Amino acid sequence: MMPATSKVPASRPHRFQARSLPIAEWPAADRDAWIAACRPSQRLVRGGAGAHMKPITLSDLARRYGYFLDFLDRSGLFDRRRPAAGNVTPENVAGYLNELQTRVSSVTVYGSIYKLRRASELLDPHSEFFWLTEIEKDLALMMRPRSKADRFVLSEVLVENGLTLMAEADHSTTCSDLAKARQFRNGLMVAMLALHPIRLKNFAGLEIGRNFVNIEGRWWIILGAAETKEKRPDERRLDDMLAPMLEKYLSNYLDVLAQESESNALWLSSADGHPMTYSAVADAIKRTTSTAIGVGVSSHMFRTAAASSAAVHAGHNPYLASALLHHRDPRVTEEHYNRASSLSAAKKFARIIRRDRDC
Template identity: 35%
Template sequence: MSGGRFAPDKAPERQSLPVAKWPEQDRIVWEAACTPTSILEDSGGELTHLAPISQRKTAKGWGRFINHLRFNDRNALLEPVTARVTLGRVRGYVRRLEELGNSTHTILCRLQELADAARILAPDGDFSFINRIASHVRAQHRPARPKHNRVMADEVATLAYRLMEETSAMLPKHGAIQYRDGLILLLLTHLPLRRKNFTALTLGESLVFRQGQWFVILTPAQTKTHAHFEASLHCDLGPWLEDYLALHRPFLVAQTGRWHADAGNRLWISSHGSPLTEMALYDRVSHITGAVFGENISPHQFRDMAASTIASHAPEHIHAAAPLLGHATLRTTEKFYRQARAQEGQKRYVSIIQDIRRKAHG
């Protein structure tokens, strides 16, 4: 592959082969697993109980492995799944993922997807070695960057207000885009929804105005935990949101570009008048925070930031973060409390050392 032709993350070898291009037997078995036996029932193939997004995630994982074989061991595609998925080939897959710059977290996800798909495509096969490989990778796991955030929620909120305030002196289009970006940061700070839900906020449906207040409402079908979610926006956010709806959103809706889709009542609008996509929102948030704070903060990390901020500044209220973040249990949230307590303990420890040294040199 010639250098410079593809961005590293867009190189063909890194892509997932779509189901339609899988080996025929793989495709037939997969489609059967995803097909209900009756449109009136929830029964059918092994994957019919999963949400479509979960089915797609596993399919993409298998598609990546198949694509890896296309580039590195093409004859393997002629073999049945039980003969194709071997210890040596999975190890080779992991080595190649490492060479392509994937983090250990990403590799663990790929192995999980591979194991899940292999069990569906060849239920009689023994793929336990994939879990053993994953255990070895997990033992060497080092996060791509620290999970804890150096940036706290109040700092991002301050940035968000500044971005929106600056737009009064800007050209209309640049001002509308920057105001939108500032409002995205502000709402993510106050209500760190999962990216899919946040991007899809829709006026009159998931974002409603009633009794003089704005509410975000998600149905069980829209949430990861399949639980109803409802939260009111702080009254301080109302004027900023309403300015966006009255001035900047209509301006963006009126824009056109090479690609255009009807914006409908979607809240977030792109620079060409279409609904903002999940990837575009991810890129905007990461780019802005990276430029200001020196580290990219993805939309998902706002969830960690919310828990970290509460744990650091008001640890007695950490359990309030669970319903805010839509966690089914407190277990996920409590790690931030432990993290904050550990940081506090370390600070006290250093303080004790300094006191001892001062007394010694008194």
């Protein structure tokens, strides 16, 4: 007998905590199909349908599919006897979509359905999900990205606050050694990401001696083509402004954070000394900027800040931001230049107002 279908009450999304159903709790058909799809390629042996994808991408798709299964489980729509991706039906997706629209932004709604479709195609490559693609297209037309105005900070402000946090930690006489090390690490993260706005997955995964190396007394971030989204090598020398702070971090604070653990990771957790995860680095950066600046700046907003600062201070060099962010197409940064132009105009207007008041 098929499980009874029931609508989720409109008020329910406000009373529950959505979770992503772990792969271990997926129906057997889904679980087996996902493992097969993620099977890496080997010599003379073709991998699964997702073998060409990066682990972080596969993990994200599995997480989004897990949210869909969780909705079905809570709604009494979950049929564990169906084949792989068999629960991805127009009726089930319609219910899931209705719930999403009551609790998340239009951008997240679109992303959730888009990634549900991609995960479904990996689970069942032989089925057609064109109807899901049509839903995506409709959602894309309705997307209204949240304004970044309340989170917009120029790079020089981020660098200055990062340097201040490190100086305060270094001169503190009241904090414990571990608290000082944590604050110094967070300040270095903020200043370093502001000056070198690489993508967070690369920033969080920096390892001393592998992709963060000392060459003739200078520290370099060296990312191979396989590590970057653009599939091109990315090499950046650490700015001289940060060199003494990095040396102090490596010599005075890294061992404090490491405690008894051994790792080459640049960013270590103050809780157990293990390498910080992608999420932990993102959370630390956002919490730190929220405390120091009053604005919780996400790691991605550091890239927005870099493009906008380049436009404000070097508008004569239109491709600076594209090079800084490692974009292939300079048009990607156009929106940042438009925002920066507005900022520059506002500053000029304010100077005119002050001058007129002084007359």
